[in-house]
Each structure stands twice: as structure tokens, then as C-alpha cells.
Amino acid sequence: MSIWRYDSQMARAPTTSDVFNAVGDIHRRTILDVLLSGEKTVSAIARDVSLPQPQASRHLRVLGEVGLVTCRADGRRRLYRLAPEHLRPLHDWVAKYEQAINVRLDRLEDYLEELQRQGEDDGS
Structure with a gap:
């Protein structure tokens, strides 16, 4: 099996330890760009960055763990906001x-x- 194929099949750790690692991923940087315009639900973010909702949620969790985004409940919705x-x-x-x-x-x-x-x- 080629190394490229092996790498693409390996599970990646969904968390990072600091801001530098968190913004190292292009999808997370794109999510931060999307949140510049204000609060959004995970479904709106997923749509804006063309990712499946579970994948967008994982990226939002990483961004939240390092403090780059915050989440608040609004009824049944969860709204994400940039914490620049x-x-x-x-x-x-x-x-x-x-x-x-x-x-x-x-x-x-x-x-x-x-x-x-x-x-x-x-x-x-």
C-alpha cells in the first residue's frame, strides 16, 4: 500500500493543543472566515464551507477547545461566534x-x- 493511501486512511486526532495547530487546518481557517460576519448555526457554517455537518462540528469543537470560537444556546439552536x-x-x-x-x-x-x-x- 502506498504511503499516500495509508495516510489518507489513518484516523487523525480531532483535537489540537494550541491556536497554531488549530489554524493549521484549511477548513478551520475557512470556518473562522465565515464567522467574521457574525454568529451562525453549525448547519449554516457547514453549508458555507461545503462540509458535512459532522465534520464542521468536529472542526468547531477544536476551535472551541483553544478558545477561538464560543457557543451559546438560543432555544434549540446552538450559535457559534468568533472569539478573535x-x-x-x-x-x-x-x-x-x-x-x-x-x-x-x-x-x-x-x-x-x-x-x-x-x-x-x-x-x-
Whole structure:
């Protein structure tokens, strides 16, 4: 049996331990995107992300375990809501790299301005 086939048949752990692992899955990121517009039921989320409801429920459970979504009862319905404040560890980690990129872009801008000045001086 090929390794690809073996991997696709293996059960995956439905839980993750932190925000980084939770958002590592494309379906969970898509669910977070869907919840940006406000509270939704699991059936609405499943429809919006084109997943079967049980699979959407498993992803919502993972997101809830790390605090990225909350759930509240509204009669017989359960409404899920984004809890973006729990994205802070991810944001802080990415911010370091954003700062490094901005430093490099600033140096590139300075270099290009210097080249432009040299071209203007040569053409005078």
C-alpha cells in the first residue's frame, strides 16, 4: 500500500493543543472566515464551507477547545461566534516577521532612492 493511501486512511486526532495547530487546518481557517460576519448555526457554517455537518462540528469543537470560537444556546439552536482575542499569540508571532520584512523593505526603498538620486546627478 502506498504511503499516500495509508495516510489518507489513518484516523487523525480531532483535537489540537494550541491556536497554531488549530489554524493549521484549511477548513478551520475557512470556518473562522465565515464567522467574521457574525454568529451562525453549525448547519449554516457547514453549508458555507461545503462540509458535512459532522465534520464542521468536529472542526468547531477544536476551535472551541483553544478558545477561538464560543457557543451559546438560543432555544434549540446552538450559535457559534468568533472569539478573535484568542488569536493574539498568532498575531504576536507573525508581527515579528512583519517587522523584519518592513525593515528590509525600508532598506530597499532607501537604496532605490539613492540610485534615483545618482541617476539625476549623472544626467544634470
